[in-house]
Structure formats: C-alpha cells, structure tokens
Amino acid sequence: MSNAQEESLRERKKNLRRHLMIETARRLIAANGLRSLKVRDVAEAADCSIGSVYNEFGDFDGLILTVNRETVRALTVRLVAVPAEDPVRQLHGLAETYLTFAADHANLLRSLFEHRMEDDRPFPEDILLMVMQAFALMHEPMVRLLPDRNPGEVALLARMMFSAVHGIISLGLEERMVAVPPEKLRQQLAQFVDTHLAGLGISLGKGRDREV
Numbered sequence: 001m002s003n004a005q006e007e008s009l010r011e012r013k014k015n016l017r018r019h020l021m022i023e024t025a026r027r028l029i030a031a032n033g034l035r036s037l038k039v040r041d042v043a044e045a046a047d048c049s050i051g052s053v054y055n056e057f058g059d060f061d062g063l064i065l066t067v068n069r070e071t072v073r074a075l076t077v078r079l080v081a082v083p084a085e086d087p088v089r090q091l092h093g094l095a096e097t098y099l100t101f102a103a104d105h106a107n108l109l110r111s112l113f114e115h116r117m118e119d120d121r122p123f124p125e126d127i128l129l130m131v132m133q134a135f136a137l138m139h140e141p142m143v144r145l146l147p148d149r150n151p152g153e154v155a156l157l158a159r160m161m162f163s164a165v166h167g168i169i170s171l172g173l174e175e176r177m178v179a180v181p182p183e184k185l186r187q188q189l190a191q192f193v194d195t196h197l198a199g200l201g202i203s204l205g206k207g208r209d210r211e212v
Helices: 003-032 039-045 050-057 060-080 087-104 106-114 125-145 151-173 182-199
Strands: none
Touching (some): 060 106, 125 151
C-alpha cells in the first residue's frame, strides 16, 4: 500500500470515528436529554479513548455544539420548505412545522436552547446566526402583510412572533409541567397566530382551512 493510500485510509477511519461520535451524542441527547450525555459513553461507542473525543472536538462543549449545529440545520431545512405563496398560510405553516419538529426532536431542541458553555465562555456566533436566520423566516411574510409599517417595527414584530411561538410550543411540550396533548397544542398555536395577526389589523382571508 502506498503512502497516499495509507493516508487516505487513515482519513476515512478518522471521519468515520468522528461521525460515530456525533451520532452517538445525538442519539443519547435525543433519547434522554442533554444531561444524559457522558463523554465516556461517546468514547466507548466510537471505540476510542476519552482523550480522542476531546482531541476531535476541542472539548465536551465542542461535541455538544456540533450536535446543536446539526439540529439547527435540520430545523431550518424544514422551515425553508414551507410554501410561501400566501403570507398568512406561510406563517401558519412555519408555526406548524416548528411544532412538528419540536414534538419529534424535543430533547435535541432543548439542548440547543439550554446548553451553557463551560467557564462562562460566549456562545458561538455562528450558531446564534443560524438560529436568528431560522427565526427570520417569519420576517418576509410579515413584510408582505404589513407593507406600510416601519421596517424596524416589522422586524421586531416578526422576532416577537417567533419567540411567542417558541414559548407556546416549549411550555406545551414540557413534560415536567402539564403537557398539552399534541392536537390541542396544534389548535392553540393556530389560534394564537390568527389572534396575533388580527390584532395587527391583518385580514386572515376567507376560510379557516390551511395546508402546510
């Protein structure tokens, strides 16, 4: 085997081990929450030392942040796919899609918002930007619905709306409190979007049925 072939084989093994580390961390968080994640479990699954995990991701935070980045990407892909022909339907679709993702990946989403960096280090700006870009998907339909409003005001309204949607979903799915049945939560979320838009003087159009 040539040196180039040996180098390529080592690189493939390294990439496979990294993928296994990430998938193990993602699976453990998804199943039992962020607190269930232990670096020794990741190392055992990847058949390597704890030091190898730290070498690959810098520290334990680095591994968690890698999983969180994948969570934001997966959420954003779903949100971007919501049809945008009608702005009211789009806002309902974004809220509905966010709810579906949160219900399917509750612990992964909690990890994204609950993780705190060790030693009070600042949260990575790239993840903050990714989250803000996902939230900003509500901005464009709000601009179309409020064409005469001040752009800064519309941006704030869009951010507040997504924050409210996130809060309703997070609390509604919180098992430590009294979790709201999924279908009931879906109805409440749709009612909130309608009520919020009506309060802004936005006509909801004819009919109540909306397809996501």
